[in-house]
Structure formats: C-alpha cells, structure tokens
Amino acid sequence: MTRTLAVRLDSLGDVLVTGPALRALAAGSDHLALLCGPRGRAAAELLPGVDDLLCWRAPWIDPEPDPVARDDVEDLVALVAAGRYDRAVVFTSFHQSALPTALLLRMAGVPWVGAISEDYPGSLLDVRHRFDADVPEPERALSLARACGFELPPGDPGALAVRTVVAEPSPVPYVVLHPGTSVPARAWPAEHYREACRLLTERGTTVVVTGGPDERDLTALVAGGGGIDRGGGTDLGELAGLLAGARAVVVGNTGPAHLAAAVGVPVVSLFAPTVPVERWAPYTDRRVVLGDRDAPCRGTRATTCPVPGHPCLSSVTPAQVVAAVTELGGLAAPAPSATLRRIP
Structure with missing residues (x-):
C-alpha cells in the first residue's frame, strides 16, 4: 500500500x-x-x-x-x-x-x-x-x-472542488455579500458594501450577508442596507451550501472567494493587487475582477494598506459592483450609469 x-x-x-x-x-x-x-x-x-x-x-x-x-x-x-x-x-x-x-x-x-x-x-x-x-x-x-509523478485521474478537469455540497434551499434567488477578509488591505470599504446591498435590495434582489463569528458587527452594518444578516451563523460546510445556491457572490481576495469558485457560483472579486491577480484571483471562468491592478500597493504583500485612502478598492463604486452582479447573475439590468472596470 x-x-x-x-x-x-x-x-x-x-x-x-x-x-x-x-x-x-x-x-x-x-x-x-x-x-x-x-x-x-x-x-x-x-x-x-x-x-x-x-x-x-x-x-x-x-x-x-x-x-x-x-x-x-x-x-x-x-x-x-x-x-x-x-x-x-x-x-x-x-x-x-x-x-x-x-x-x-x-x-x-x-x-x-x-x-x-x-x-x-x-x-x-x-x-x-x-x-x-x-x-x-x-x-x-x-x-x-x-x-513528482502524479496526474489527475481521467475526466478530472482540474477545477477547484469540494465534497458534495447541497445548496441551501431558498424560495427566491439571492446574492451573497461577504465583506470580511483575512487582512485589512484586501477589504472593500464596509460602507460600499452597505450601499451595494441597498442598491440591490431596492431593485428587488434578495441579499444575504455572510461572515465569521468575529465579523458580526461588520455583517450587521452591511445588512443594514436591506440584507439578511447571516454573520457568524454558518460553519464552512454550511457556507459552501449557502454560496452554492446563490446567483452571485461579492467577496474580496480571501478564502470564501475560492470556496465560491469551488462550488461553481459566479464571483465578483474585489481584488487588491498586494499579491498577483494572475495567481490569486478566483480560479473560475465565471468571474468579474474589480480593482486598480496598477495601484501603488501592487506586489507589496501588505496586510494593512500602505496608501492613504485605500485607492485600489475604494475607487470601485457600489454601482460597478451591482453591474457586475447583474452581468454574472442574470439579474435585471442596472442603472445605465453603472460601468465595469475589469481585470482579465
């Protein structure tokens, strides 16, 4: 053996x-x-x-x-x-x-x-x-x-995957916002998340806000824009099921972004270029990556933003995120002024 x-x-x-x-x-x-x-x-x-x-x-x-x-x-x-x-x-x-x-x-x-x-x-x-x-x-x-001499088995395409996940049942389509990150330099401003939540819910989209037990204050703030607060309410397996049932997930460069890719849900990735986007963007074709890839923090691996105002992500507007969610999730068309700034 x-x-x-x-x-x-x-x-x-x-x-x-x-x-x-x-x-x-x-x-x-x-x-x-x-x-x-x-x-x-x-x-x-x-x-x-x-x-x-x-x-x-x-x-x-x-x-x-x-x-x-x-x-x-x-x-x-x-x-x-x-x-x-x-x-x-x-x-x-x-x-x-x-x-x-x-x-x-x-x-x-x-x-x-x-x-x-x-x-x-x-x-x-x-x-x-x-x-x-x-x-x-x-x-x-x-x-x-x-x-080292190992190959994927026949029929395995090499995508991210997790053990069988049952999508959480929901009577209505929903979008997940996951505002927390492992380090502050990768976080989209909480007020932007709250405004994106408000814009989506005003258009009739159900929004679920997720986060860990230590992120309850953050998720409560974001969900105050009209969302459903699930902060601290799921373990990782349960979060995988919640993500799997979503129309799209909005998340920074943090673990749940890769979990979303693994369960096959479209990902709007808010990506700070402190690490290379080519290496660390969600590994899926069903994504839109937003952020300034040429920001001064590029390649620094900083955990706390070294640039006043956190411009690489604060420059991404809630309207841009709503437009990206609409594109990926097949929702109703956003306001005409909402435009995308892509990172391929």
Missing part, C-alpha cells in the same frame, strides 16, 4: 487552491494524508481525495506564530513517523520556503520528499521543482504534483 503525505500549512484559501493537486496525489496513492495548519483545517475537511488529516501550526508559515518549542516540533516528528509515509509532497505559496518542513519530514523518516524550491535543498528534497511563471496557484500546485 502506497502512503502519501501532502503538506499545506497556511490558510483556508491556500488549502482550497491546492485541491486539484491533491486529487492527483490521491489518484496515484492508496492512502493520502494532508498535514495542514489550523487556519486551513476547515477547508481541508471539505476536499475530495483526502483520507486523513494531520494538523500543526508552523512557526515559519502562520501569520501569528507561537514561539518555536522543541517539544512541539518533536511531537510533529513523532506524529509523521507514526504514519509510515512512503513519500511526501510539500506545497507552498511563491513567497514561502518548503525546506523547514522538508527537514522535519526527513527527521520523521520520510524517505522521499518533493517541493518547489529556489533555494539549494541539499539532501532535503528528492524532487526540487523550480517554477516561476505567473499562473494561477492551482496550476502551480498541479505542476509540482506532475513533477
């Missing part, structure tokens, strides 16, 4: 975009385990092809890391060793190093390890894949799986 360990140690969206590569690993393995971080675990539980989950907070990956503790590291090494994996594939974003993880895998006795690495890996990697192209992150991850 061939036992494979995949590693993706960062956040919800990062885990979701690795899904196609994980399905390739699963197709070439008898058993696939995924080592993920606590921020990505809820997404990992939704991915097809994963047989087992391990969870560990990596101090070189997590944005709010705990101090490095020897006992904690030794516990992970023991946990991986107990799995008796034949091989491991370490998935990272373009700005992360796979080598600390590879070192721990070697200490756990994993005999074969593959990863993308620009740095010299010495004896840490059996496959050192080098990949610089500006392609969507799911394709970058899949290129590593292929370099």
Whole structure:
C-alpha cells in the first residue's frame, strides 16, 4: 500500500487552491494524508481525495506564530513517523520556503520528499521543482504534483472542488455579500458594501450577508442596507451550501472567494493587487475582477494598506459592483450609469 503525505500549512484559501493537486496525489496513492495548519483545517475537511488529516501550526508559515518549542516540533516528528509515509509532497505559496518542513519530514523518516524550491535543498528534497511563471496557484500546485509523478485521474478537469455540497434551499434567488477578509488591505470599504446591498435590495434582489463569528458587527452594518444578516451563523460546510445556491457572490481576495469558485457560483472579486491577480484571483471562468491592478500597493504583500485612502478598492463604486452582479447573475439590468472596470 502506497502512503502519501501532502503538506499545506497556511490558510483556508491556500488549502482550497491546492485541491486539484491533491486529487492527483490521491489518484496515484492508496492512502493520502494532508498535514495542514489550523487556519486551513476547515477547508481541508471539505476536499475530495483526502483520507486523513494531520494538523500543526508552523512557526515559519502562520501569520501569528507561537514561539518555536522543541517539544512541539518533536511531537510533529513523532506524529509523521507514526504514519509510515512512503513519500511526501510539500506545497507552498511563491513567497514561502518548503525546506523547514522538508527537514522535519526527513527527521520523521520520510524517505522521499518533493517541493518547489529556489533555494539549494541539499539532501532535503528528492524532487526540487523550480517554477516561476505567473499562473494561477492551482496550476502551480498541479505542476509540482506532475513533477513528482502524479496526474489527475481521467475526466478530472482540474477545477477547484469540494465534497458534495447541497445548496441551501431558498424560495427566491439571492446574492451573497461577504465583506470580511483575512487582512485589512484586501477589504472593500464596509460602507460600499452597505450601499451595494441597498442598491440591490431596492431593485428587488434578495441579499444575504455572510461572515465569521468575529465579523458580526461588520455583517450587521452591511445588512443594514436591506440584507439578511447571516454573520457568524454558518460553519464552512454550511457556507459552501449557502454560496452554492446563490446567483452571485461579492467577496474580496480571501478564502470564501475560492470556496465560491469551488462550488461553481459566479464571483465578483474585489481584488487588491498586494499579491498577483494572475495567481490569486478566483480560479473560475465565471468571474468579474474589480480593482486598480496598477495601484501603488501592487506586489507589496501588505496586510494593512500602505496608501492613504485605500485607492485600489475604494475607487470601485457600489454601482460597478451591482453591474457586475447583474452581468454574472442574470439579474435585471442596472442603472445605465453603472460601468465595469475589469481585470482579465
């Protein structure tokens, strides 16, 4: 029996975009385990092809890391060793190093390890894949799986996907607004979301506002524009069902954008160019991406906007968002003055 360990140690969206590569690993393995971080675990539980989950907070990956503790590291090494994996594939974003993880895998006795690495890996990697192209992150991850000898199964198109999701029943069509983001630099102003909610509801469109338990004040503010507030009311699986039943979803560059793409709903992506849009826009053809891709914050990976007024997203108007929702969701035509500013 061939036992494979995949590693993706960062956040919800990062885990979701690795899904196609994980399905390739699963197709070439008898058993696939995924080592993920606590921020990505809820997404990992939704991915097809994963047989087992391990969870560990990596101090070189997590944005709010705990101090490095020897006992904690030794516990992970023991946990991986107990799995008796034949091989491991370490998935990272373009700005992360796979080598600390590879070192721990070697200490756990994993005999074969593959990863993308620009740095010299010495004896840490059996496959050192080098990949610089500006392609969507799911394709970058899949290129590593292929370099390690894995292919998607026949008939799998390589799209984002989650385990079977039942769309939440609704007597009327609805649009979802998800105003929260993992970092402030990626957030469209809350007042803009509230105004978009008002414009949509005035035209007879039902609007559902979603968010996590720590975003209830934000969702209440946005839903005050006439929407239904579901802030803090869904776990990730329930959110997937809610998104799956929507006509369109309006969301920033954050995990639920990738979840929306995975369940096949059209996405209006409000994208701050702090990371490359070519890599991180929702991986779907059913999208409109709005924002100033040439803003001064481009490529900074800033978590808090470094430019006064947050112009890359504050310049996107609620009317533009309503027009994009109308285009994707097949709703009634917006006011003639509403125009789109696209990022292909």
